[in-house]
Amino acid sequence: MIDKKIRHVLGLSGGKDSSALAIFMRDKVPQMEYFFTDTGAELPETYEYLDKLEAYLGKPITRINATRTFDHLLKNQYNNFLPSPNTRWCTRELKIKPFEEFAGDDIVVSYVGIRADEDREGYVSTKPNIKAVFPFKEAGLVYADIMRILNDSGLGIPAYYEWRSRSGCYFCFFQRKSEWVGLKERHPDLFEAAKHYEKFDAETDTRYTWSQGESLDELEARSEEIKRNVNQKSQSLPVKSWQVTLASIAEEETDESCLICSL
Missing domain, CATH: 3.40.50.620 (HUPs)
Structure with missing residues (x-):
């Protein structure tokens, strides 16, 4: 054998x-x-x-x-x-x-x-x-x-850790709101490409979006507000290295990303 x-x-x-x-x-x-x-x-x-x-x-x-x-x-x-x-x-x-x-x-x-x-x-x-x-x-x-x-x-x-807390696809649905803003600012072409995947089903009145609760167009319209919120949170934190700070200011309460994608 x-x-x-x-x-x-x-x-x-x-x-x-x-x-x-x-x-x-x-x-x-x-x-x-x-x-x-x-x-x-x-x-x-x-x-x-x-x-x-x-x-x-x-x-x-x-x-x-x-x-x-x-x-x-x-x-x-x-x-x-x-x-x-x-x-x-x-x-x-x-x-x-x-x-x-x-x-x-x-x-x-x-x-x-x-x-x-x-x-x-x-x-x-x-x-x-x-x-x-x-x-x-x-x-x-x-x-x-x-x-x-x-x-x-x-x-x-x-280099993406300057604005993102994990690896994964550029349109990953686990991205935080601030990370979508980061994508828009650093890779506007990819942000636009992500937009084109989203759609609206008129028959069922259902929206298919990457970011929970809003389309990327809506998120983009309030990008300055999102950045202000992140800045306010970061100012209340102790001084840390920027990558730790980024991981500490999540807008969501939980992080359920697919580990096989982002380790």
């Missing part, structure tokens, strides 16, 4: 935690395979950072989803029905399925960047041949350690 191959894989989202994990594990698991599930709707800063990370690791980051893009699925499989917090077909189709296809039937050890100071597990496959491990939790590493790893590597964090 021939033993099955054991593969070690690490999925990158373009976010700080998975990137730090790749750096942390580089010399510990030489045979590590790195991959990125590309939705076709990533921020330019994400692609730029992945290129830098790839050079640092000295190994290729396999890009998955060359043909299975968000636009293809939206039109051909989901009848232009936008994903939402309650119907996250984008995560299932563009992140989970491609990963499990990438793993195939091999015995796979999947390295996940959940920190020791986080009370969550992230996505864990139900396939019996895929085992998730959590090196940061095992080593007791917390947020400050992740930032140290990134800074010591010389890579730092992706």
